[in-house]
Amino acid sequence: MALKHETMGEVNEYAVLEYVRDHRRTTRTAIAADLGLSQASVSRMVSKLLTGGVLLETGDTARSGGRPHVVLTLNVESVCVVGIDLGGTKCHGALSGLDGVILAEEYVTVAEAGGAFAALVQVWTAMQVAAKTRGVEIGALAVGVPAVIDADTEFAVRGPNVGWDGFDLVEKVRQFGVPFLVDNDVNLAAIIEGEVGQAVGSRDYVVLSIGTGLGGAVVSNGRLVRGRHHAAGEIGALLPEVRMLDDDNAAGIGGLESVLSGGAIARRARELCASDPAARLELGPTPTAREVIAAGLAGRPFGQSLLNDVVRALAQAVITFAAVVDPEVVVIDGSVGRALAPFLDEVTALVARHVATPPRLAVSALGPNSTVRGALFGALHHLRLTDAPRVLGDLTYDRGNNS
Numbered sequence: 001m002a003l004k005h006e007t008m009g010e011v012n013e014y015a016v017l018e019y020v021r022d023h024r025r026t027t028r029t030a031i032a033a034d035l036g037l038s039q040a041s042v043s044r045m046v047s048k049l050l051t052g053g054v055l056l057e058t059g060d061t062a063r064s065g066g067r068p069h070v071v072l073t074l075n076v077e078s079v080c081v082v083g084i085d086l087g088g089t090k091c092h093g094a095l096s097g098l099d100g101v102i103l104a105e106e107y108v109t110v111a112e113a114g115g116a117f118a119a120l121v122q123v124w125t126a127m128q129v130a131a132k133t134r135g136v137e138i139g140a141l142a143v144g145v146p147a148v149i150d151a152d153t154e155f156a157v158r159g160p161n162v163g164w165d166g167f168d169l170v171e172k173v174r175q176f177g178v179p180f181l182v183d184n185d186v187n188l189a190a191i192i193e194g195e196v197g198q199a200v201g202s203r204d205y206v207v208l209s210i211g212t213g214l215g216g217a218v219v220s221n222g223r224l225v226r227g228r229h230h231a232a233g234e235i236g237a238l239l240p241e242v243r244m245l246d247d248d249n250a251a252g253i254g255g256l257e258s259v260l261s262g263g264a265i266a267r268r269a270r271e272l273c274a275s276d277p278a279a280r281l282e283l284g285p286t287p288t289a290r291e292v293i294a295a296g297l298a299g300r301p302f303g304q305s306l307l308n309d310v311v312r313a314l315a316q317a318v319i320t321f322a323a324v325v326d327p328e329v330v331v332i333d334g335s336v337g338r339a340l341a342p343f344l345d346e347v348t349a350l351v352a353r354h355v356a357t358p359p360r361l362a363v364s365a366l367g368p369n370s371t372v373r374g375a376l377f378g379a380l381h382h383l384r385l386t387d388a389p390r391v392l393g394d395l396t397y398d399r400g401n402n403s
Contacts, residue, residue, distance in 0.1 A: 012037060013045045018384070020055060020074050021098070027069035046072065053078045074098055079139035081383055082127045083375025085185060086120050086145050088161030088212030088263075093123035094372050095130050095138075100380060104130035116162035117172065124176060140386060141178050142378035144185035144371040145169065146213055151230045156182075158234065161213040161263070179386045181378055185209070186233065187224055188374030189333055189364075190217035195377060197370065198331045198362040206327045206359070208235065208317055211334035214257040216317070218325050225325075235317050236261070260313040262289035262336045269306055278302070293339045311343045315350035322355045333364040 012035075019031050032042040049055040058071045076097035084093040088110070095104040106126035113119035120143065131138050147159025149170065156162075156169040170182050190199075190207040199205040203222040209215045216233035218225040225232045236257030239245060247254050258264050269287045273280040279302045283295055295303025318330050332340065340347075341363040351358045364370050 012041065013048070016042060016045045017049060017054065020072055021384070025058070025071050025073050027071060029069050031072075076101070077103075077134065077136055079383070080131050080134070080136045081376060081379035082124070082131075082138055082141045083188075083372045083377075083379050084120060084123055084127075084141070084143045085188075085369075085371035085375060086116060086143060086162070087185070087371075088116075088146055091116075091119035091123045092368075092372050093127050094369075094376060095127050096376050096380075097136075098380065098383075100373075100376055102376070103134065106130075110162070116164070117167075117169070120173075138178050140379040140383040141173070141176060141180040142188065142375040142382060143169075143173060143180070143182045144188040144375045145182060146185050146211075146215065148184060148229065148231045148234065149182055151226075151228065158231065179382055181382050183378065184215065184217070184230070185371045186215040186217040186333075187226075188378055189366075189370040190219055190224060190331075190374070192366065192370055192374035192377050193331050193333075193364065194219060196373075197364060197366050199329055202328045204325070204327050205329045205331065206233070206321045206325065207331045207333055207364075208314075208321070208337065209334040210260060210262070210314070210332070210337035210340070212262050214261045214317075215334075216321070218321070218327070220325055235320065238317070238320055240313060240316055256313060256317060260310060260317060262334075265289040265292050265306065265310060265336065268309075269302075272302065272306070276302075289336055290339065293336070297342060307343070310340070311346055312350065314340065314343075315347045318347065318351050318359065318361065319354050322351065322357075322359055326357070327359045329360045329362055331362050331364050333366075333370055335368065338363055338367070 015035055016031055019035060020026055028039065028042050028046055032039050046055060050057065053075055056073050056075045058073050076099040080095050080097055082093060082095055084091065090110060091108045093106045094102045096102050106123045108119045108122045110116050110119045113122050128138065145156060145159065146161050147156040147164050150157050154170040156164040156167040159165065173180050173182055186207055186209045189209060193199040193207055194205065205219050207217045214236040216235040218233045236255055238256040240256050240259060244255060266287065266289045269283055269292045273283055273285055273287065282300050282302045283291065292303055292306050296307035321327060321330060344361050344363065348361050366373060
């Protein structure tokens with residue numbers, strides 16, 4: 001496809017900007033040499049980017065055998081991005097510059113906000129205030145949600161922990177008025193695990209997130225696997241027992257999620273405590289998942305018994321992923337998943353009994369920030385696509401839930 005002269009100029013300007021983004025500190029001479037452009041063209045494009053405030057001259061110089069050259073850097077606060085992790089119990093938002101460094105954060109519980117979307121709006125408003133205080137505009141937003149964004153309707157479905165099944169989240173976020181993307185929270189966590197987490201250097205890996213609910217994401221040959229309905233990796237639907245075939249949980253919580261999730265652990269513990277005084281004495285009348293795990297780690301019998309089912313369910317999830325997608329590593333994430341770190345050797349041993357080439361198991365080292373960091377990375381990537389000339393967007397377009 002032949003490009004018009006003015007279009008080629010846009011492509012070259014974008015290439016210069018991408019070069020500075022990737023190299024952080026560089027010179028006009030280095031840009032011209034590596035991109036195969038003339039010094040005059042690079043100087044003209046750099047001047048335009050300097051005038052627009054996108055690039056900065058640091059005052060430093062670099063020398064490469066001749067006279068010194070002025071060093072160029074990206075103005076990391078010329079525009080900001082926002083990443084939001086909307087979970088079943090809380091919403092966490094972060095504002096960052098173009099370097100991904102977090103400049104401001106906001107936490108809101110879903111209960112205090114009066115609902116999941118209300119929490120999202122509250123966090124988004126706080127991020128707008130933070131950006132305005134710093135005197136910068138928000139260039140892109142990414143939101144991670146514990147639901148599937150349907151590939152055909154763009155509605156949020158399969159989100160029982162936030163009460164969404166057919167919720168038009170994408171249209172509501174579109175009204176925020178900035179370029180955005182909305183994706184499954186574990187998908188975003190998987191992306192950042194491959195960039196800076198436990199899956200760095202691996203092209204085939206899985207993230208298994210155990211929090212209020214249960215979710216999964218698959219990366220195969222370096223690409224996130226979405227599936228026909230963007231529901232790939234939804235391991236919670238797996239039936240751990242044949243008798244569950246008689247249940248009807250297509251739109252709710254069932255299958256493996258009814259065993260392997262914070263909500264399931266707490267529910268089973270409370271049912272036990274309601275019927276057994278000894279269990280109630282050990283765990284209390286309304287134990288949380290965290291309290292059950294603590295009791296199991298302390299060697300208390302009821303806590304250990306409940307956790308034994310959880311550990312075996314986790315092993316079953318890993319075995320299933322190993323059989324279907326053959327990952328190199330399975331990263332365990334989520335508040336409950338990270339709390340199960342002391343049981344990883346036991347899970348590994350169970351998996352090895354059934355899988356000839358078992359994956360390496362690792363607990364996420366990113367803490368509770370994996371999804372919000374993945375959202376920031378997604379927002380930065382979306383911003384770069386937004387900056388790209390239309391011809392590049394047409395050539396590289398990959399359908400997603402964004403605008």
